[in-house]
Amino acid sequence: LYHRRKGRMKADFLTLGRIVEGVFRSLNNLLERFHQSFFFYLLCGGSRYISIGMYMPMFGLLAIGFLITALGIWFNLLAKLNDKKDVEITEVPVPYIVPENFTKTLPIFFIVHFIGLVGYHMPTIATRFGEAFHIGPEDSVPICLGSFSFILLLLPFLDRPNLSLPAGPDTWQVAKCLLNLELAAIAGCCSLVNISLTTFLTILLVPLALTVKPYTGWRRMVLVLYTLMCHPLILGGIASTVDTIRTFPSAGAYKLTVRSLEAWQRGVMFSIVDSYIYGNVMYDLASILLLPAWIILYLLCLANPRAAEDAASTSLSQQQQTNQEEGQSKVKKE
Numbered sequence: 001l002y003h004r005r006k007g008r009m010k011a012d013f014l015t016l017g018r019i020v021e022g023v024f025r026s027l028n029n030l031l032e033r034f035h036q037s038f039f040f041y042l043l044c045g046g047s048r049y050i051s052i053g054m055y056m057p058m059f060g061l062l063a064i065g066f067l068i069t070a071l072g073i074w075f076n077l078l079a080k081l082n083d084k085k086d087v088e089i090t091e092v093p094v095p096y097i098v099p100e101n102f103t104k105t106l107p108i109f110f111i112v113h114f115i116g117l118v119g120y121h122m123p124t125i126a127t128r129f130g131e132a133f134h135i136g137p138e139d140s141v142p143i144c145l146g147s148f149s150f151i152l153l154l155l156p157f158l159d160r161p162n163l164s165l166p167a168g169p170d171t172w173q174v175a176k177c178l179l180n181l182e183l184a185a186i187a188g189c190c191s192l193v194n195i196s197l198t199t200f201l202t203i204l205l206v207p208l209a210l211t212v213k214p215y216t217g218w219r220r221m222v223l224v225l226y227t228l229m230c231h232p233l234i235l236g237g238i239a240s241t242v243d244t245i246r247t248f249p250s251a252g253a254y255k256l257t258v259r260s261l262e263a264w265q266r267g268v269m270f271s272i273v274d275s276y277i278y279g280n281v282m283y284d285l286a287s288i289l290l291l292p293a294w295i296i297l298y299l300l301c302l303a304n305p306r307a308a309e310d311a312a313s314t315s316l317s318q319q320q321q322t323n324q325e326e327g328q329s330k331v332k333k334e
Contacts, residue, residue, distance in 0.1 A: 042195070059191055059199055065206045066184035073177040074099065077170055101168040105175050108165060108299070109182075112292040115152070120287040122148055123272050141272065142265050149233055152295060156302045165299050172214055172303045179296045180209055186289050193281060201290070204230055212297055214305035223301045231294055232286040233268075240264040 042050040077099035123141050130140025155163035165171055183205060190198040208226060215223060228234060240263040244256055251259070274280035 055195065056191070059187075059195065059202070062199070062206065063184060063187040063191070063202050065210055066180045066187065069210055070177045070180035070184065073173050073180070077173060077177075080170075099170065099174050099177075101166070101171045102174055104166045104168055105171055105178065108163075108175065109178060109292070109296070111163070112295040113288075115295065116288045116292040119145070119148060119291050120284065122287075138265065138269055142268050145233060145268065149231065153228075153298075156299060163295075163299065165303050172300055175296060176209075176212065176300060179293060179300075183209055183293055186293070190285060190289075197282075204235075205293075208297060212300045214300070214303040216305060220301065224298075227294070227297050227301050230297070232290050236267055237264045240267055 041052070042055060044050060078096050081096040081100060122144055123137075126141045126144035127137045129135075129144065130137060133140075135143075152163075155161065165175055187198055187202050190201075208223075208230060212223060212227075214220075229238070237260070241256075241260040244260045244263050248256065248259060271280065271283040271286075275283040
């Protein structure tokens with residue numbers, strides 16, 4: 001069957017079917033080319049790549065340490081609370097589902113994320129201050145970011161304002177649990193945006209997040225130094241220094257230092273400019289997500305272990321005293 005008008009070519013169902021089939025095949029080929037973002041492939045050559053199905057299981061095994069640590073701490077704290085029940089009580093006790101001092105730890109997380117928002121808007125503030133002192137943005141922004149980070153380092157040692165974990169038994173464990181949950185969410189989400197950067201950060205943060213706790217002596221010093229190295233600005237400086245040494249291997253120490261500082265300064269400015277103009281998430285990720293997590297890690301390193309032990313022993317003695325009073329009151333009633 002076909003239909004033909006005067007002045008037109010012959011058209012039948014076979015020709016129509018071929019046209020429809022060709023359109024769908026073209027769309028299918030186009031979909032196969034663009035159905036995944038190029039961020040999901042690791043290009044190891046001009047004609048070779050590694051698909052997401054090959055490297056994502058490896059990254060999942062690497063980042064699952066955050067989640068396992070958080071769940072282990074959570075259930076360990078619940079087991080401690082449920083084991084404190086008095087055996088003489090005949091009523092069926094209600095099990096704990098939330099660790100003790102959970103609500104006391106939440107405000108510090110809101111505070112550090114607010115500090116991260118301040119760091120996100122710091123380039124605008126630094127530019128306005130630079131205009132008042134006739135300093136260009138390429139100099140005022142790195143200076144203000146460095147000063148802002150230096151002030152954050154001093155806050156745990158000041159009386160007012162003071163930034164530290166709340167006092168109480170097991171508060172540092174609750175903070176560590178929430179921190180690992182946040183790092184697991186950050187790693188999972190950012191791996192779909194930039195797998196290379198996320199893998200690099202996860203390799204550095206997993207050992208720190210798993211081992212951080214209040215220490216004393218040389219262990220505390222080593223942990224603090226490693227935490228300082230994981231600061232976003234210091235990581236950028238280390239990356240700039242390594243790239244400068246690789247690019248100029250024959251330069252002297254003074255020239256390498258100057259060029260490394262210039263490379264770090266340009267890298268900071270390029271990340272901010274790309275964030276405002278092109279929507280690059282590098283600076284947003286560092287200020288809004290990584291900086292708050294780093295502050296919690298820093299506070300965990302500087303927490304006083306003796307104060308935590310004293311608070312835990314005080315809480316245990318109060319619990320035992322309460323149980324004894326309840327048992328004595330029941331005996332009197334009987």
